[in-house]
Structure formats: C-alpha cells, structure tokens
Amino acid sequence: MSSEAEEPNLSKKAAKKEAAKLEKLRRRQEAASLASSASSLSVDEEDPHSSNYGDVPLPELKSCSQADAGNWSRAVASMVRTQVGALTQELKEKEVLIRGRAHTIRPVGKNMAFLVVRKKGFTVQCLAATQSMGVSRQMVKFVAGLNRESIVDVIGVVSVPGNPIKGTTQQVEIQVRKLYCVNKAMPTLPINIEDAARSDVEIENALQAGEQLPRVNQDTRLNFRVIDIRTPANQGIFRIQSQVGNIFRQFLLSEDFVEIHTPKLIAGSSEGGSAVFKLDYKGQPACLAQSPQLHKQMSICGDFDRVFEIGAVYRAEDSYTHRHLCEFTGLDVEMEIEKHYSEVMDIVDRLFVTMFDSLNERCEMELEAVARQYPFEPLKYKPNTLRLTFEEGVQMLKDAGVEVDPLGDLNTEAERKLGQLVLEKYGTEFYILHRYPLAVRPFYTMPCYDDSLYSNSFDVFIRGEEIISGAQRIHVPAFLAERARYGAPPHGGFGVGLERVVMLFCGLGNIRKTSLFPRDPQRIAP
DSSP, X not given: OOGGGSOOOOXXXXXXHHHHHHHHHHHHHHHHHHHHHHHSOOOOTTOTTGGGEEEOOGGGGGTOOGGGOXXXXXXXXXXXXXXXXXXXXXXXXXXXXXXXXXXXXXXXXXXXXXXXXXXXTEEEEEEEETTSTTOOHHXXXXXXXXXXXXXXXXXXXXXXXSSOOTTOSSSOEEEEEEEEEEEOOOSSOSSOHHHHTOOHHHHHHHHHTTOOOOOOOHHHHHHTHHHHTXXXXXXXXXHHHHHHHXXXXXXXXXXXXXXXXXXXXXXXXXXXXXXXXXXXXXXXXXXXXXXXXXXXXXXXHTTOOEEEEEEEEEOOOOOOSSSOOSEEEEEEEEEEOSSOTHHHHHHHHHHHHHHHHHHHHHOHHHHHHHHHHSOOOOOOOOSSOEEEEHHXXXXXXXXXXXXXXXXXXXXXXXXXXXXXXXXXXXXXXEEEEEOOBGGGSOTTBOBOSSOTXXXXXXXXXXXXXXXXXEEEEOOOTTTSHHHHTTOOOOXXXXXXXXXXXXXXXXXXXXXXXXXXSOBBTTBOOO
C-alpha cells in the first residue's frame, strides 16, 4: 500500500504556503502563455500551405455557418471522425480525421516532427514531414511548437511501419496532411501526465539506479484532479467504475427490480446518531441522507416488491482512513422475502459473481492499465459464494489465537485476519458472514428465530474488508409500530459503496483513487 494512503492534515501555515505557490504558478503560466502567443507561428502569407494548419479561431468553434467557415471548418466538414482506438492496419492508406490531446511532441530537425495523439487511453503516432504532400517547414515548426495536452484535430493517411512502434497503443502511423489546434493548453502544467502515471515500482527502481524521478502525491493529484484523471490508470479506474454501476443496474432489472430515486434532503437522520450534515430547510432543521434505508422500506410497503437505487450517500463521521468518504455513491437494494432471508444473500451472491465475471471479460484493457501503475493480483472468488455464520468466523479466529467478543462486532484487524484465514482455507477473497449478534446491528434488524442474541443479518467481504451490510428488516407492527403500521411484507436488503467495490476489486490502497472528486473530512474541492 502506498504511503500516500494516510496524509496528515495541512496546517494553516502550510496551506497558505501552498496557496502562494499556486498563485505564483498561475502568474508564471500567464506570462508564458503571453510570450508563447507573441512568438507563436502566425500563418505565413508566403506559405502556400498555410491553410493546412494553425490555431482554430474562436468564431469557428461557435458552430458558425458554412459561409463564415475558415480553414478548419472547411477541412473537417465532409469528414467523419475516426476514434484513435479504432486505428488499425485495416485502414492502411485511408485518409482519416482524428481528435485528441498532444501527448508528446518530438521535432527532428526543421523538416520533421513526431506527435503522439492521445484519446480515451489510446495513443497513435503522427508524423509531419516536408516530404509529405501539403506539409511545409512552417507547418512542421507549428507542430513542434504545440503545447502538450492541447486539443488537436489531425487529418492524414494511415500507414503501417515495418517495425513495431514503441510507446503507443496503436501500431499504425498517421502521415499528417493537415493539423489544427482546437484548444491550446498552458505552456507549463502544474503536474505532468508522465509523472502522475508513474508507478511506485518505477520510482523505487530509478532510485536504486541513482536517478530521482518526480513523485506526485495524493493531495497534489486531487488539487489538479482534472489533469490527474487523464492518466491511463485513472481512465481505467473510472471506466471500470462505470461498468460496475451498469452491471448492477442491468442485473437487478433482469431480476424484476424497479429502480427508485429517494430524497437526499430529509428531516432527522436516516440511521440515528449525530454524524449527519445538518442544514436549514426553509426555516426547518434538516440533514443530508445517510442512507436511503427507510425510503427503500417505504417503497416495499408501497407494493413495489423489489427496488434498487444508485445515489449519493452522506456521512459526517470524522473518519480519516483509507476507506471512508463523507460523500459516496451508494448501491442499495431492498426486496420482499418470500420464505427466508437467505433469498437476499442469494441475490448478493449472483449479482457480484456476475459483476466480477463481467468486469474480467469486458474491462481487460482497463484492468491492465490500472495494474501497470498499481500492481495487484486478480480477485479470487468462487462461482458459488462462500457463506459462514458469525459464530463460525469467531471460531476460526479463536483457533488462530485471536480473541474476539462472541457477541460483539469485529474490528478492522479481526476482519482482515479472518479474510486471510478464509483465503487460506477456502481459496476465496469474497465471502458472506451472516447471523451477526443482534446487539451490533441497527434497530430495524430482525432477530434470529432460534436465538434472539443473533440476527438475520450479514456482511460481505472482499480482500478482508467489509463492503456490504444487509439484513432482514423488522416488518411486524408489534416490533416496529411506527414504521409498519400500514402493513408491510417481510423484506430485507443491503447497501454497498460503489467506490469501495472498485477499490477492493482492483486492490487499490486508497478510496480516494476511486472517487472522481472525493469528499472527505479535509477536502471539499475541487
């Protein structure tokens, strides 16, 4: 696990110093931008190919009419854009239009410049050379002078080099005919993509060889998140996250669940306690929802039978850990129970096995990109998920010399140890632990029929960390009069954090890596 998982809070003095540094950087960027603009290559009137390159004027980017079209508009008007990831050898000798970021630029003398264009994690090498049709020395100079991370449109012919191209995902080269800068990036960026994409292994190997490579720490990444998320690993992480939400939704829809949307502004708190974000709601006290729990149950009482939600969840706990956030995306499920609360665990079992299978099948490239920067072993899981009772888990810990309260909850260390023991004995890192002690579960949890000290509840674990809490809810008026006085069927459900699922599936050491713009006790920006 990277040492960046637990970073101390910045002091006021350090925060002011950081702010001053950022202001200095901003001024330097502005000065560099002005200097670049003043010295940048203007369209040379003597260049017969001046219409083939240049910065796209703002009016053209406002979807101007054909009558007002400039060089860029006329060049791209009749062309269909090809995605960088679709550039294959089958397109040899075809003219294509691509858009992406100027990833790297390498001039070779005055007559040639190489440009690597990046889009959606794919990269392709482009060559602007005076020996090509329509390419002048001025155009080569323009390409060589591009700022990295600028947005460019490239028109050229696909060629297939005789030798493999190192450093790009696509094994073709674009012979540039026209190139336009759609939006110019600042000459100096606060962080470089190469630095942000570097793995700890690379940095350590370089140190051993006597070279010190820049390391981008977690706070700096989050301060400039819009650049940080362009790295291959981050592109992979959030595309995997997108698939988790999609698989969750599609699986439950196929099981006859109804998607619902519950309020996030509520009176009181969702699950009791004081760790809520309080606010004024038109003169009335209110808070942000800690959970959709009660509204899920109300939906079941409203005869929806099976419901799920993907939505924001807010927790005001001062938890400074690698796995807690103040705002996260909750994947919540509630369902009518026909015979036994194990029906809820059956859904968990099939849902997550389907999810893991699908991620391994659909996201091979994304998982490889994540593993290059953050090496991890693929998750070990079984087609039929292992289920252990809480008592069985406690016994396994005792047999290993770990003493725990048989009627208490498991702390973080006990959960991790049990995860190790389960992996050694059963060969899985994904399992369900059920029949928790009633005393450690929420007030709406149903007691076990055969022992009132235990409950019809469960937790689910990945790599020794809890990701799901679920249970059968109390539905009988004698048990919970106010909640169920209008009649409620037996029901149960569970909730899981989207960010935590991705973090643990990919073996990442910090949940901030799987939150696009994380909110924790110390961060509310950007």
